[in-house]
Amino acid sequence: MERRPARGHRNIPHTADVRIEAWAPDREGCVAEAVTALVDTFVDTTGAAAGGETAFRVPPGADTDLLVGVLDEVIFRMDTAGELPLETEVRAADDGGLAVRWRTTGTDAVELVGAVPKAVSLHELCFAAESVGWRCAVTLDV
Template identity: 75%
Template sequence: MERPAERGHRCVPHTADVRIEAWAPTREACVAEAVTALVDTFTDPAGARPAAEREFRAPAGDDADLLVSVLDEVIFRMETEGELPLSTEVTDDGAGGLLVRWRTTDTDAVELVGAVPKAVALHELRFGSDGAGWSCAVTLDV
């Protein structure tokens, strides 16, 4: 994957669904960037202010499972709690899992600009170290 910056994300064309790519120097930063990419696919958070701080622990698993767990949690919280992350911090929990901290806002505080993701597809999921850092590619079912 060609990287225009040390850390970032983008949406890439995909038939009927949404596909995101994210990259960063570390596994944890790449997961955080993927969360931002997911939210950016369907919202414009400009002007939204954090309303709460939330924490989530992704249990130990392989790297792809950890990524899916975190992205699934974002979708779950959006659907059940009506909240979205404005910023994401991810750290290794020391036991093979991830500790995720979000500053969140209510979904009605952001402008919807795209199709809302319903799930993370496992087909063509990619996440790992690529020599220049970490990168992932994820398809979101909408």
């Protein structure tokens, strides 16, 4: 059996939409990997340079709500500001939410390679601690 790295992500075959899986030793690292997985489904960021920085907070909630809040923010900022995260840092906030910081690039600086996600689906959403860290699986509506 092949061992997976301690932190990473992948696309999972899915019939009509896009499904991603991410994992990391901790909850916040798993959320950051899920952001990278989402972006990797539809753009090639090779050669793109970060030209901006964005910070935001996700209010306290269930772990799945926190994950969806961050992923929804990726789609929202892509649609409204034309920016995508190249690097993601996620920290637990004192109030139980998440503090997120992105180094960003413009959507015009990346190459489109797949269907652009329109929303995060709540169907078959999972985000939980496992014996070796945290794992999530998310379906993206395209």
